[in-house]
Amino acid sequence: MGKSFDPRLYLVIGPENCAHYTILEVVRQALEGGITLIQYRDKYSDTDTQVQNVVSLMNVAKEFQVPVLVNDRPDVAKQAEADGVHLGQSDEGVQQARILLGKNAIIGLTVKNESHIKTAPIESLDYLGIGGVCPTESKVNPDAPLGVNGLLEMLKVSRAYGDLPTTAIAGIDESNCDAIAATGVNGLAVVSAICGQVDPKTATQRLRQKIDPFFEKGIAV
Incomplete structure (x- = not known):
């Protein structure tokens, strides 16, 4: 439906996630390391601040031709002219977001x-984000983690209902990223595995080295 994108290694980032650097510094390092998609997730800043932050992120990301999405807020995505939005089950409806964003x-x-x-x-979506897969401290999740077996079951159901790309999220890091990539998902979404690291660029490169063998070249959809 939307423009092409590569979900292989998907950075989810917000002000509260960055342990050692600003958001822009983390994003630039992650882009240099090989991140392929970015989601700005901010539950606390006002609308104007979010719009400004997204515009700043896009100015960095466009150098690497990596799309920037906004979590929960189609209105912020619209104002910032972001590449899209990621919605949860309780957020604004998908169809309304499609009408607003085009x-x-x-x-x-x-x-x-x-x-x-x-x-x-x-029919109105470009991908599904499946989660939470593993335990995580970066977001409050009242549901029990799916685990690898639960993720496999979700992928079976997803494929039975269509061919949308799928990304896995929650608790994914260097210790488990290869096992999760091996399930057949199209990409892995990470937070602290990059945002919380002293060297985000190297952390990103190490993740890519582990997961790339499971993804064919040209995964962009």
Whole structure:
């Protein structure tokens, strides 16, 4: 539906996630290390601040031709002219976001169980974000982690309902990224595995080295 993108290594980042650097510094290092997609997730800043931050991120990311999405806020994505939005089950509806952002926007949706997949408006989406897969401290998640086996079951259901790309999120780091990539997802979304590291660029490169063998070249969709 939207423009092409590569979900292989997907950085989810917000002001509260950065342990050692500013958001822009982390993003630049991650881009240099090989991040392929960015989501700005900010639950606390006001609208104007979010718009300004997204515009700044896009100015950096465009040098690397990496799309920037906004979590939860189609209005912020619209004002900042971001590449798209990622929505949760309780956020503004997918169809409304598509109308607001247009046919070229990248729109993703979090799905946490089989019912979410079966009721997802597939025709208006560009990818599904499956999670949480592993325990995580970067976001409060009342649901039990899916684990690798649960992720595999979700992927089966997803493929039965369409061919949307899928990304896995929550608790993914260098210790488990290869096992999760081996499930057949199209990409891995990470937070602290990059944002919380003293050397985000090297951390990104190490993740790419581990997961790239599981992805064919030209994964962009």
